[in-house]
Every structure is written in C-alpha cells, then in structure tokens.
Amino acid sequence: MGCDSTVKYVDTFFAGTPLIRGLKVDDRPANYINYICPNEGLGSHWIDTEVLGDDNNCMDNWTATGASSIYWNCHEFDFTLQYNPQKSPPYNTVYATATASNVCGNRTQSYIFIPSYWACNYQQWFFKISPNPAQDFINIHLVKFDEESGSEINCQMNNLEIIDFQGNLKSSISVNNTEAIVNLNGYLNGKYVVRTTVEGQQITGQFFVEKP
Numbered sequence: 001m002g003c004d005s006t007v008k009y010v011d012t013f014f015a016g017t018p019l020i021r022g023l024k025v026d027d028r029p030a031n032y033i034n035y036i037c038p039n040e041g042l043g044s045h046w047i048d049t050e051v052l053g054d055d056n057n058c059m060d061n062w063t064a065t066g067a068s069s070i071y072w073n074c075h076e077f078d079f080t081l082q083y084n085p086q087k088s089p090p091y092n093t094v095y096a097t098a099t100a101s102n103v104c105g106n107r108t109q110s111y112i113f114i115p116s117y118w119a120c121n122y123q124q125w126f127f128k129i130s131p132n133p134a135q136d137f138i139n140i141h142l143v144k145f146d147e148e149s150g151s152e153i154n155c156q157m158n159n160l161e162i163i164d165f166q167g168n169l170k171s172s173i174s175v176n177n178t179e180a181i182v183n184l185n186g187y188l189n190g191k192y193v194v195r196t197t198v199e200g201q202q203i204t205g206q207f208f209v210e211k212p
Contacts, residue, residue: 018100018107020059022050025113038081038089038115045113047077047096053107054100061099066092081115085132085208091115125155125198127205135211140180140194142203154178157196165190184209 023030025047036045051057051074058074067079077098081091094113099106117126128141142155157175162182164170170192173180187209195204 017105018053020109024048033112035116035119037119044078051100064096066094089115125203129207133208133210163193
C-alpha cells in the first residue's frame with residue numbers, strides 16, 4: 001500500500017502522513033487561531049492534541065516564537081507568555097508549530113495564540129499600568145471590560161496592595177478615585193504585583209521597575 005497526501009483508514013492499518021487533531025487550550029476546545037486570557041500571563045498555558053498515524057502516536061517536535069519558555073511531551077505543549085510593554089495586553093502573540101512523522105512523510109500544523117482580554121470571560125476587571133517598565137512613578141487604572149459595547153470603563157478603586165518580587169507587601173494604598181499614582185522612590189529594580197478586590201474577586205496586575 002503506497003503513501004498519499006491524505007490520511008485514511010484501511011481495515012486496521014493507517015495510510016498516509018499523520019493526522020494532528022483534537023486541540024484543546026487550557027482544557028477548552030480550540031482552533032488554529034486562539035485568543036487566550038493574559039491576566040495570568042506569566043503562568044503557563046497548556047495545549048493538548050491527539051496524533052494519529054505517527055510511528056508512536058506522539059508528536060515529534062514543537063517549536064514556538066513569542067513565548068518566554070516552552071515544555072512539551074507526547075501530546076502536551078506548555079508555554080509561558082513573553083512580557084512586552086509595547087503591546088496591549090503587554091504580552092507577545094505566540095506562534096507554535098507541531099510536527100509528527102511516519103514512513104510516508106511529515107505533517108506540520110501551525111497555531112496562533114493571541115493574548116486578549118476578550119478571552120477572560122471569567123474576569124471582567126483588569127489593571128492598566130503605565131509607564132511599564134517604570135523608573136520614578138506609575139499610573140494605575142482599574143478597568144472593566146464591557147462585553148456588550150466592547151469598550152473599557154475606568155472603575156473606582158478603594159484599596160491597592162503592591163507585592164515585591166520576594167512576595168512581601170511593599171505598599172498598601174488607600175484610593176478613592178479611578179486613578180492611582182504611585183511614587184517608586186525606594187523601589188528596587190524587579191517585578192511587582194498590584195492587587196485589589198472587586199465584588200469578592202481578587203484582581204492582579206504587574207509592573208516592572210527598571211532604574212538606571
């Protein structure tokens with residue numbers, strides 16, 4: 001039986017190049033182009049696929065650009081978003097390619113993962129922090145994404161906490177406005193997390209201090 005460019009079953013034998021299918025992203029059904037929630041951008045996102053017709057029914061290789069780190073095994077591919085303050089949300093789009101092979105040849109499949117607040121259907125609020133990275137001060141806005149209008153609405157803030165890169169509470173700030181300006185005097189270079197609670201839900205954001 002010869003090889004052809006399509007995948008098909010003949011009795012119990014597999015003919016043709018492998019088939020890559022059944023994509024899930026963060027345990028949700030997905031497509032070749034996917035929007036992912038960036039609110040936990042530095043955490044890992046994982047992809048699960050099914051491979052048919054590979055010599056061991058496992059993926060041979062995964063490659064990716066736009067991710068700060070990747071890990072993969074037979075059916076799973078994990079990646080961490082790469083921070084980019086020039087973008088909004090401040091993370092790069094990830095371009096990933098999966099490869100499987102058998103005696104008939106190779107099969108490659110490309111995927112795109114776009115950070116978007118639209119994908120955060122469980123998360124209505126998020127922080128907008130600028131400049132980021134910062135040297136002297138930051139402006140913090142708490143924003144609510146309105147799904148009906150597709151617009152962002154500045155929200156009233158009450159109390160903010162800033163956590164340093166060692167997990168210690170750096171500042172606790174009382175706010176009664178839609179904007180908070182934080183002086184970074186005494187802040188060391190590194191990553192910081194800002195957090196607040198809205199309607200019983202903890203909202204977090206992050207910023208970087210980069211002083212000369």
